[in-house]
Amino acid sequence: MARRYDPERRQRIIDAAIRVVGAKGIAGLSHRSAAAEADVPLGSTTYHFATLDELLVAALRQANEGFAKVVAARGALQDVRTDLAADLAGLIGQWLAGDRTGVELEYELYLAALRRPALRPVAAEWIDSLVEPLARRTDPVTARALVALLDGICLQVLLTGAAYDEEYAREVLARVLP
8 A cells, every 4th residue: 555645744743732732631642642633543643753742842832832923913022112011911911812722721731841851942942932032122131030920920810710910910010120
């Protein structure tokens, strides 16, 4: 039997892994569950991703694009004439107001790096991708503090189910800015 050429198979497996994690959590993800969700043979998942960590790394990289897209769409971090605290509070508000399942998924994969060392470089990439433009507006130390504060605010909203308070976020972010 001839091998079927399927250039999108790897991407379909990543998309399927994200759907599985979104529905069942990281504990529900296996090569078998990703294969079933992607409607591909089990061997395809192990061909493209030898380990589950490799699949999780690919899923985390893709999931991290959600917030990056919000930042890029607003272009807020580039304009030095704008109120940075208000811009950041608005970005978080826009992100949290979107697909909440997607936000929760991004954080679930991000926090999985606590127990899965293979995910730590990807989590660090996400942090650095936000620190870099913020450091151009402030300085590296303040930029890292802002990212830590943004993470804390987002986690509190996600974990408590409370409504996001943009004015509160703007106020606390402004306190960190010089």
